[in-house]
Amino acid sequence: MGIRNLILVIYTVECAQFVAHEIGRGEQDVHVLGFPGCYDNAYAIRLMLAMGRHPNVGAVLAVGLGCEYTQPERIAEAIRASGRPADAFFIQDAGGTQKSIQRGKESIQSLKAQADKVARRAPMVAKDLVIGCECGGSDGTSGLAGNPVVGRYFDRLVEAGGTAVFEETVEQIGLRNILVERGANTQASAELAAAYDKAESYCRSVRQWSASPGNFAGGLTTIEEKSLGAFAKSGTQPIQGVIKVAQEPPHAGLWLMDSVPDPHFMQFGYTNPNDSEGIMDLISAGCHIVLFVTGRGSVIGSPVAPLIKITGNAETFRRMEDDMDFDASPVLTGEQSLEACADALHQRVVEVASGSPSKPEAMGHREYFIPYKHQSIPSLQAGCHA
Amino acid sequence: MKLMESCSARAFVVSSSDNVATLLQDVEAGVEIHLIGEVGAARHVVARESISASHKVALVRIPPGEPILKYGSRIGHATRQIAAGEWVHLHNCASDVDERSNTLDVRSGAPQDTRGAYE
Structure with a gap:
């Protein structure tokens, strides 16, 4: 049980940082975090997955550039396995900055709708x-x-x-x-x-x-x-x-x-x-x-x-x-x-x-x-x- | 906040075995500091110099090498003789482990040993 119902955008390399933040800009209840390194690190992956599966998070969008070791699709799979909707894409595949921001914003709308569908208010003590x-x-x-x-x-x-x-x-x-x-x-x-x-x-x-x-x-x-x-x-x-x-x-x-x-x-x-x-x-x-x-x-x-x-x-x-x-x-x-x-x-x-x-x-x-x-x-x- | 009224200058003693107290206000030299908290034998100490709020004042004379005690525990040792009422900080107290801290600027805490990197 969580105390918020957030959509988390996770980027997998510094090169995707700007696009990830632009996707979240102006959106309600969308938070962004990521790892700067191109070479992957098990500690950082575990930490990002823990954030994506946090009780305050309802859905995850993983965004990568396309060259890096850390795999956005694997992050999305791990998040889906926890019962949360998740999506992932590479900026190189989406066609650059503007198209990726557009693609990301559409994705979080769809994720929000899915997350809201399963969210229930429950008393907490x-x-x-x-x-x-x-x-x-x-x-x-x-x-x-x-x-x-x-x-x-x-x-x-x-x-x-x-x-x-x-x-x-x-x-x-x-x-x-x-x-x-x-x-x-x-x-x-x-x-x-x-x-x-x-x-x-x-x-x-x-x-x-x-x-x-x-x-x-x-x-x-x-x-x-x-x-x-x-x-x-x-x-x-x-x-x-x-x-x-x-x-x-x-x-x-x-x-x-x-x-x-x-x-x-x-x-x-x-x-x-x-x-x-x-x-x-x-x-x-x-x-x-x-x-x-x-x-x-x-x-x-x-x-x-x-x-x-x-x-x-x-x-x-x-x-x-x-x-x-x-x-x-x-x-x-x-x-x-x-x-x-x-x-x-x-x-x-x-x-x-x-x-x-x-x-x-x-x-x-x-x-x-x-x-x-x-x-x-x-x-x-x-x-x-x- | 400068307090001219000596009666309202206070310092907090965490444990009755402590030989320092934490000032709750800035004080000037000569001001009598009223001790509150787990006060031991002394109820007051007179500031020998100006000391800033949140900094420590010595409650008794502390000879060089002797432990500085706060929370009833050793927080380091005196590097020279400290008189009751003196400010206790980097210039007269050292950590038992951290060797760099005593090279820092005593007022701002700014490092002195990496000045070369800015040149």
């Missing part, structure tokens, strides 16, 4: 929801107000039988013991320890720790400090285990997503390249909504699942109110209890889940980022069948 959380542009308030409020909300969501997913293992530096203690069972603790060790050694090997100039200017001094604040978004519930990108949580509860590359003959570069990448990863796990905590302020959104922007910095909320959905700063000043603030956040989530657009969603923000990456498949399969 907390236990049907999968909610993700990511933080970006963090400052000294993020770990004291924004993330703790999400943590308290996650505690409640999990108590109500729902599913919560948090990520950024590269922002859990120094927290190995705390992570292991939070495991729901021995297996979960072992998975958490392995994910931590991989993240720390990856950061060491690429010499990149996930902290940006804005974080430092905002009062965060070390990756360890940022990590303790980032981890506050996980709340206090036991962690059921670790999932990888494009993998749905096997059952309800709180889950940690590992988006760090696995060892491979290609070293795919930096982890956590930007906020949009992490948000895409959370959505690929089936998150209906992603909560985004920012102290400094951010103006991104996301395709497929709405992004709800939360700040614990009163000044940022005032300065960027058009972009911010939720002000968690009253928790810091003592004007509001954590409990009351988590209540208010719950209300906002319910509104957005019921169809009211979040601020970035209403403004048309649909940023996405799909890099080349390698994550090992055995773990993915083990998780799916667990």
Whole structure:
């Protein structure tokens, strides 16, 4: 069950990017994403398929140029196998830019009609929801107000039988013991320890720790400090285990997503390249909504699942109110209890889940980022069948 | 937001064992900062310099090499002696793992080691 009924246009190489976006331009409930590389990548294909089969998506159009390795028709076949209508074509076959845009627009009209025919309104409760959380542009308030409020909300969501997913293992530096203690069972603790060790050694090997100039200017001094604040978004519930990108949580509860590359003959570069990448990863796990905590302020959104922007910095909320959905700063000043603030956040989530657009969603923000990456498949399969 | 009223300057202490607190407003040197949250022995600390909101102030004297504690956990170590009331940041506190952060500009966080790439 989803909270939106979108048509997703997926392009399979950078050369098809312009045409894909032109197909979606001016269309209601049509989102666009794609992969820039001509050479294919299993990780990116799995991620795009997870987006196409997301509960918020009703149909998919795959568009390629015609030369690239990634095959639009295979994407459409995989989407059809999930019971959704899908179409695919190559721009070279359609006869170039204008004819492809025309062909694509006709296709999405037909897909919309088919998707609407099978769509049914159904009641949803907390236990049907999968909610993700990511933080970006963090400052000294993020770990004291924004993330703790999400943590308290996650505690409640999990108590109500729902599913919560948090990520950024590269922002859990120094927290190995705390992570292991939070495991729901021995297996979960072992998975958490392995994910931590991989993240720390990856950061060491690429010499990149996930902290940006804005974080430092905002009062965060070390990756360890940022990590303790980032981890506050996980709340206090036991962690059921670790999932990888494009993998749905096997059952309800709180889950940690590992988006760090696995060892491979290609070293795919930096982890956590930007906020949009992490948000895409959370959505690929089936998150209906992603909560985004920012102290400094951010103006991104996301395709497929709405992004709800939360700040614990009163000044940022005032300065960027058009972009911010939720002000968690009253928790810091003592004007509001954590409990009351988590209540208010719950209300906002319910509104957005019921169809009211979040601020970035209403403004048309649909940023996405799909890099080349390698994550090992055995773990993915083990998780799916667990 | 500049607060001239010393009584309204506040800083948040996450855990009673912490030796730093996070400022909720910008403060000037000489301003008495009222501590809130999980306050330990000290209830107030006087700012020795101007410090921006969301940045940290030392609650006690911290000798070089000693841990900086926030959330009741070690977030790094002092790289020189830090007096109570001093701003704690990249110039006097270092991560135990990240070697690049202490080369960044202390106010803006902008990198200094890749300047050559812009030339």
